[in-house]
Structures are given as structure tokens and as C-alpha cells.
Amino acid sequence: MKDHPSNSKESIHTVTTFQEARLQHSENLRQNIVHAAAALLQEHGPEAVTVRRVAERMECSTKIIYNLFGKKEGLAKYLYLEGCILLSKSFEVVPQQTSYQQHFRALAYAYWDFGMTQSSFYQLMFGGSFAEFKPDAESLEGTATAMKQLINLVESANKQEMLQEKDSLLAVQMIWAPLHGVIHLYLGGHLESEAAAKKLYDHTLSMIVQSLFGTDTNK
Numbered sequence: 001m002k003d004h005p006s007n008s009k010e011s012i013h014t015v016t017t018f019q020e021a022r023l024q025h026s027e028n029l030r031q032n033i034v035h036a037a038a039a040l041l042q043e044h045g046p047e048a049v050t051v052r053r054v055a056e057r058m059e060c061s062t063k064i065i066y067n068l069f070g071k072k073e074g075l076a077k078y079l080y081l082e083g084c085i086l087l088s089k090s091f092e093v094v095p096q097q098t099s100y101q102q103h104f105r106a107l108a109y110a111y112w113d114f115g116m117t118q119s120s121f122y123q124l125m126f127g128g129s130f131a132e133f134k135p136d137a138e139s140l141e142g143t144a145t146a147m148k149q150l151i152n153l154v155e156s157a158n159k160q161e162m163l164q165e166k167d168s169l170l171a172v173q174m175i176w177a178p179l180h181g182v183i184h185l186y187l188g189g190h191l192e193s194e195a196a197a198k199k200l201y202d203h204t205l206s207m208i209v210q211s212l213f214g215t216d217t218n219k
Contacts, residue, residue: 030068033058034078041079041120046129051075076124076133083121084142090114091149100157101209101217107150108179108205115183116194127184150175163212171212178204 036057040048051072055062069075090110097103115122123129125143135143144151154171157163165171182204186197209216 026068029064030078033065033068033075034082037075037079038082038121041124042118045120046124049075049079049130071132073130073133076130077136077139079121080125080133080135080139081142083118083125084139084146086118086121087111087114087125087146088148091146094149099217100153100160100162101213103153104150104157104175104209105205105218107153108175108208111179112183112198112201115187119187122183123187126180127187147172147176164214165212174212175208178208 033054037049037054040053040057049072051062051065054075055065058065065075069078090113091107094103094106094110097106120129124133151168151172154163154175155168158166158168158171163171165174179201182191182197182201185191186194191197191200206216206218209218
């Protein structure tokens, strides 16, 4: 006996709906787990982020987390991408400035604020606090997206022939490397205070501006 055509269509629709609902449930659960892990990361540091402790906070079995993320490295990747979103938002709220130099400085200070207020995320992303985790292609793409405001500024300044370094990628690296170095030294305990680190950061920023623009209008 053949199925009635309408029953067949209804059956197919039911299966599709069930699959979509299951995927949506998995994605919601994944996001809740990431948020729980992020809370542990911010409250207690990278060493607190274990599958067992995340499961305890979620009040679920460790098996669920392993099924969704694999090993701890899989969870670290999602935390990395969450950090990229936070960094991107930090840059996006920076208002447009009257000059490339001032806009660059504003973005640099947004980066400083991210390092200070989201230090656990910063150390996960750029400080190697999860020794087992190495950024893959998707993670690096997330970093590029997070840094889009800075990249766009450098490319725009180059089009206007405002920069001494014509290679935009190299210019971004010339900016990022020394600024990261100061934050990394401070978070690693190598600078005596936040005030001392901020003073060094300001000085480093001025040297970068001088190097890229040939002058520093902030002086």
C-alpha cells in the first residue's frame, strides 16, 4: 500500500524540523558551555578551565562537552573565537577621529583596555596560556576579523600616501608586535605596575607613530 502523497510530505517536513531543532539545541548548548568556560576563564584564569569544572558549572556530564568539543583544545578554540568577538567590539566602539594618527592612537588604547579588562582572554589569544592550543586557520581568520578596524585604517592611510611603510601587512605587524610586547610583559609580571606599563605603552606608541608617519602630532 502506497503512502498518501500528503502524508509523505508531512513526514519529510517532520524529519527536517526535527533535524533543525536538534542542531539548534546543540548550538545553544555549545554557546552556553562556551559562556560557562569564559566565566571560569575570567574569574579564575586559564588553569581553571578544565572539562570537569566546566561540566560542574553547567551541571552536565563531561561526556556532553567531549561530544561537542572533543578535547580541551576544542573548547579553547571556541574561547579564542569568543575573545576575537570581544576584541572586535572594543575596536568598533572607537569613534572616528580627525586624523589617521589620532584614530590610530584611539585604536591602540582600545587594544590596551582590552588587554587590561579581558586579560584572561588576552593571554589565551596572544599569551599562550593554553599550551596545548595552537590557533588554526579559522582562529587566525577570527583574529584578522577582530583587527579589521586597524587593518582598514592602515590600508586607507597607505592609499592616501600617509605612511612611510608601503607594505600594509608589514605596517600592521610593526604596530601590533611592540604594543603586544608591552602588554605581554606586564601581564607576565615583568613590569612593576600598571602605571609603569602604561607609561611604557605610551612611549612605544609614540615611537610607532613617529616611525610610520614620520612625525607625531600628539607631541
